[in-house]
Amino acid sequence: MEKVWLGLGSNKGDSPSILESAIQELAGFIIELRRSGLWRSRARYYTDQQDFLNLAICGFTDLTPRELLIQIHRIEANHGRDRSKEIIKGPRTLDIDILIYDQKIVAEPDLIIPHPGLAERKFALLPLLELDYELIHPGLGVSLQELAACLPPQGIYPVNDNRYDWPYSE
Numbered sequence: 001m002e003k004v005w006l007g008l009g010s011n012k013g014d015s016p017s018i019l020e021s022a023i024q025e026l027a028g029f030i031i032e033l034r035r036s037g038l039w040r041s042r043a044r045y046y047t048d049q050q051d052f053l054n055l056a057i058c059g060f061t062d063l064t065p066r067e068l069l070i071q072i073h074r075i076e077a078n079h080g081r082d083r084s085k086e087i088i089k090g091p092r093t094l095d096i097d098i099l100i101y102d103q104k105i106v107a108e109p110d111l112i113i114p115h116p117g118l119a120e121r122k123f124a125l126l127p128l129l130e131l132d133y134e135l136i137h138p139g140l141g142v143s144l145q146e147l148a149a150c151l152p153p154q155g156i157y158p159v160n161d162n163r164y165d166w167p168y169s170e
Contacts, residue, residue, distance in 0.1 A: 042155030
């Protein structure tokens with residue numbers, strides 16, 4: 001069994017329900033699943049869209065990284081995601097990223113782990129820190145705490161909380 005950390009996001013449809021449903025499906029092959037709280041984040045890269053709801057999960061799986069990716073794509077499709085018709089980095093009913101897979105580094109044309117955008121995305125880092133405050137980025141050898149602390153505010157808010165870019169607000 002390998003420990004995995006995944007990031008989930010949605011900004012199209014009933015995002016809270018979509019995320020909860022996806023977590024239930026992920027629990028079919030990720031055991032001892034734990035989840036972060038829910039975070040609201042401004043859209044990055046393609047900004048003409050609604051805010052996203054994001055969270056992270058972690059747990060153990062016996063799937064290989066490739067098998068995990070296949071299952072993730074199946075779950076995304078079950079929730080209405082059609083990669084062939086969407087705007088790149090645009091609105092999505094469901095996006096699930098493999099952020100970290102144990103301490104492995106995978107570099108394939110369509111699968112890169114740790115996720116290549118992890119170090120620059122507070123919407124991924126902050127939920128991960130809720131789950132494991134001591135987590136180290138496998139490719140950089142730097143703690144996620146340090147990575148998050150170096151980033152400027154990015155419009156990330158815990159849902160139902162008054163903190164901003166927690167725990168690194170000025």
